[in-house]
Amino acid sequence: MTKQLHILFLASWYPNITNPLLGNFVQRHAQAIATINKVTVVHSVNSTKNKIEISNDDHFTTITNNSSNGVLGYYNKLKLIVFVIMYCRKNDVDIVHLNVAYPMGIIALALKYICNKKYVISENWSVYQHNQYLKKSYLFRFVNKLIFRNAAYILPVSAQMQMQLRNIAPHNKYEIISNVVDTNLFNYSPISYEQSTDTFKFIHISTLDDAAKNTTGIIHAVQLLRKLTPLKFELLIVAETSYAHLQALAQRLNITKYIRFEGPLIHSQVANRLANAHSHILFSNYEGMPCVMIEAMACGKPIIGTTVGGMPEIITPETGLLVTPKNTEMLANAMLQLMLNYNNYNTQHIRTFALNTFSTTAIANKFNCVYNQIV
Template identity: 35%
Template sequence: MFVLHIPSWYPDDSKPFTGNFIERHIEAIALKIPSVTLKVVETNQRTVTRTVEEVSPNNTVCTYYVTRKRSLLGRLFNKFLFGYYYIRGGQFIEQQFGKPSLLHLHVAFPRGSVAVQFKKKWKVPLLLTEHWSGYHARNYPSLPLKVRKELHKTWAHIDGITTVSEYLLNEIQERFPVSQSAIIYNVVDHNLFQPQPVSFPPIKLIHISTLDEDAKNFQGILEAVLEIRKKRNDFVLNIVSEFVKPQYEQWVVDHQLSDTVYFLGSKSSEEVAELLAQHHFLILYSNYENQPCVISEAFSCGKPVLSSDVGGIPEIISPDRGVIIAPQKTELLIAALEQFMDNFNRYNAENIREYAINHFSKEVIAEKFWQFYQKFTIFSQRDKKCRTQ
């Protein structure tokens, strides 16, 4: 018995962080149930058609590769190849592993149609885990009609859903029927993200995001820092992002903040863990979110978080783990940030970390998925014991 995972997002060589939270969900599930992941990816230079890798015990990833093409005709041909390789991949997996007991789709678009075809072929339950902010009221109406049609086709075949926040589940229920559901958070590796003592002064703030302005409102953070810097110089703000945003770097230079705001570039998970541990607190000020992984990672390092009150964030930030304030209110951010800098030492790092382990650890998330799976298909207790030995 095994679960076949179909991820719409998943890390690859060109985008090493895209969908890494999906990858961690699957790793957690594999602690309980043998798991196979099937994906088709574009690559600049294809050397093989298929790879099969056991990335961890009971966790196999089967990848098909398509050479990236620039021309319109080439892109159309690649679209055909994607469908073809998913068909071949399903055949290969059935030959190697047998028929899956359950299908698990991670994010409905764009791979929902693939999962639906497999459901029709094997006649097994199809579950969905959603992370996508496209369902939010502010975003859904602007989705292309084609995307919304594809979503409705996929949702007609979904047997159960998990989301990473209650907020996202509520947004989805406004648009699609949901019969069986559960809230299952993102995974944090608490063995990697651990506390460290931090030197002081200066007060060390860290912001980690894509720097997408529409979502992350990074300009709002910079403007708040500029105003505070006029009154005090006992802090620094370090920025980690896999994306280069020259306009922000130039803004920092133009406003003489080069001795306060530092852009550190892209970092590996290990480097992010080290950096979070070396700072006093994390700051986010997004316009919309679901449940950012970086908040739970900060908690695992024992760090409090200052964030906007959006999406699923209020579900995990309480007064003993940080502060949430209204979004898009720079004057509120300035006041909250100053107060946070004066009081960050009052937070109990051990309690924050304990909360993270109890809510986001791989073992906790694995058990939650196991319990949810039991509503749709019965995995034997022997299977469970084998997975946890």
């Protein structure tokens, strides 16, 4: 039996009081790893407290750097680097696990060269999947290159992410480890569908960042779909932010009876809404490995997604349908095909795929295998 390791989890994104949904996939990775190893999470939050706080719960220790902007903020960031170096020396940290390379990767570099601590990187930022990266400043790209090239392992969430990161760090070791889903919370929830009597329930859950998620495109697809079929259907849009502009669009298109809006919701409420839907839709222009899609699969739902990010790796003819980004007509036809063929999907197969690929046990074991290769 391998010994329990102490993992220092550096999180560039992490849920906090001001933004409880920020980097929630990072928190889930930490919780998964904590089922096997000791975990300490380090993250920063914009706050006027200007102090470092340490808290403990059932899962792990959390070090929160409360830091304001301006000159004092820069001082607090330097203070955090010193604090983490001292913490590593006193608490026998075995491995540093960096989550989202920038900006916490600066601390990972310091720990490597000052404390001789190897680090791995989990990356899910879609900036590397899109030409946004080339639009970033030279300094940002230079620092990112240093961070990635000094990692003992790079752990992208998808094969496409790995391909993009190899442009930055071509000679590093890579292992694809996806996002994790709580398969107890997002449990198997099959619901029947009879075309002649039932309303088919689509759901879309996102930040509503239209440049990435193209939720307006989904609404236009609904307008097309109602012309394609007399079958009854509805779309529930669950949003983390204001959706008034989308309500106005639905009203202009005269499709308000087909679309409902809700949110923001806590995680258990999201699980409930997915359980009561037939299918989840993402119409993204770019993505990493979207958590909501694997959560829908854990519920046994066939999904519709675009040919970007990690979605082509999980959407097969057995699990759903792929469409081209921005092709609204193709999306409307895919929605119709899913309605017509819904009862041909093996929802238990979809659930089993999610269990084997994205469950807490599966992901924790994959991380632990990497850790034990480098300690």
